[in-house]
Amino acid sequence: MNLSQQLRIEIQRNVAASLAEDVGTGDLTARLIAADTDARGRVITREEAIVCGTAWFEAAFAALSPAATIIWHVRDGDRVEPGQVLCDVVANARVLLTAERTALNFLQLLSGTATVTRRFVDAVAGTGAKIVDTRKTLPGLRLAQKYAVAVGGGTNHRVGLYDGILIKENHIIAAGSIAGVLEEAKKIAPSNVFIEIEVESLEQLEEALAAGAKMILLDNMDLATMREAVRITAGRAELEASGGVNLEKVRAIAETGVDRISIGSLTKDVRALDLSLRHTEE
Numbered sequence: 001m002n003l004s005q006q007l008r009i010e011i012q013r014n015v016a017a018s019l020a021e022d023v024g025t026g027d028l029t030a031r032l033i034a035a036d037t038d039a040r041g042r043v044i045t046r047e048e049a050i051v052c053g054t055a056w057f058e059a060a061f062a063a064l065s066p067a068a069t070i071i072w073h074v075r076d077g078d079r080v081e082p083g084q085v086l087c088d089v090v091a092n093a094r095v096l097l098t099a100e101r102t103a104l105n106f107l108q109l110l111s112g113t114a115t116v117t118r119r120f121v122d123a124v125a126g127t128g129a130k131i132v133d134t135r136k137t138l139p140g141l142r143l144a145q146k147y148a149v150a151v152g153g154g155t156n157h158r159v160g161l162y163d164g165i166l167i168k169e170n171h172i173i174a175a176g177s178i179a180g181v182l183e184e185a186k187k188i189a190p191s192n193v194f195i196e197i198e199v200e201s202l203e204q205l206e207e208a209l210a211a212g213a214k215m216i217l218l219d220n221m222d223l224a225t226m227r228e229a230v231r232i233t234a235g236r237a238e239l240e241a242s243g244g245v246n247l248e249k250v251r252a253i254a255e256t257g258v259d260r261i262s263i264g265s266l267t268k269d270v271r272a273l274d275l276s277l278r279h280t281e282e
Helices: 003-023 054-064 093-123 143-153 169-175 178-188 202-210 223-233 250-254
Strands: 038-043 068-071 086-094 130-132 165-167 195-199 215-219 238-242 260-262 274-279
Touching: 003 054, 003 093, 003 143, 038 093, 054 068, 054 086, 054 093, 068 238, 086 093, 086 274, 093 130, 093 143, 093 250, 093 274, 143 274, 169 178, 178 195, 178 202, 178 260, 195 202, 202 215, 202 250, 223 238, 223 250
Parallel strands: 130 260, 165 195, 195 215, 215 238, 238 260
Antiparallel strands: 038 086, 038 274, 068 086
16 A cells, blocks of 8 residues: 555654654663674464554664565555464664564554454445544554554544534534534635534434535434434435444444444554564574
């Protein structure tokens, strides 16, 4: 998968920050090894997963030694099985020991995000509903996690508060009405920015549709209400379901006919992939 220039810059920033907090003034334990010692390592997965984060892994080693070599046997987006070798690393022993935790942290975290995303995407296959991420990301890792969601087959929502307008309950209360807040949003939104409004009832849905809303978030509605919302909307707006979504419920939600299902747990409740980097003598 091609990386944008913005993401390439973000990778360097992520890795620099991670190495700085881990290494600090120097890796004391790595000094136990002679400076001129070379080493090899092999990364193996202990579970089925979708691989993601190879660029961050490479950047962690490159930051300490441009001479470090990573030989990949997989690419971002590949599905792997327990016991499968992901890559081999050849580097100075001190570099290998110092970089491995930062490198693995990114590979484990982002593979975990991509893997859980793919499970949700697979669960709604054939329904037409898209799995969408949220702004509930780990601080400082938003672009990285949104990249992982895309690798897992999901769809990215707005990156931040600057590239999309999502009108929530408090915005509506402050503005006075659904029609009023939508009118104001249309005045200030650049042409390339979407406007979405959250509704909590079918009455609010009808207000939003009457005011010309083209993207509407159905907040914590039950299945019957969502089905009715789809019927009322009749294709006039894109509908997004949100709130309390899990793997057990997601298929039923998709089958109501909504267009999108947003899931905060993709990036908020992350379980890192179980990987190991074993030093070898090959």
